Amino acid sequence: MTRFLLIAILLLMIAWAFWKVVDGVIEAFGGLSNSRGRSPVKLVRDPVCGTWVSPGESLGLRAGDTTHYFCSDTCRAKFAKGRS
Numbered sequence: 001m002t003r004f005l006l007i008a009i010l011l012l013m014i015a016w017a018f019w020k021v022v023d024g025v026i027e028a029f030g031g032l033s034n035s036r037g038r039s040p041v042k043l044v045r046d047p048v049c050g051t052w053v054s055p056g057e058s059l060g061l062r063a064g065d066t067t068h069y070f071c072s073d074t075c076r077a078k079f080a081k082g083r084s
């Protein structure tokens with residue numbers, strides 16, 4: 001019975017060590033893919049005044065398949081007005 005217990009503890013320790021290694025590998029790969037997937041901020045041009053804006057922080061207006069981005073609400077209103 002003692003031998004069974006020792007083997008069980010040994011197996012647990014091996015499993016624990018194995019998962020620690022797997023965890024580390026996953027973290028390493030995740031870190032790699034994350035840094036690779038993090039693309040530099042792509043700037044788009046405001047079609048009204050020509051200012052370069054980042055889509056994440058600017059005002060967007062969908063026009064068909066494309067989305068236009070504007071530096072301000074004024075530009076967006078001008079663009080919408082000009083289109084109609």
Ligand SMILES: [Zn+2]
Nearest residue numbers: 046049071075
């Ligand atoms: Zn603008």
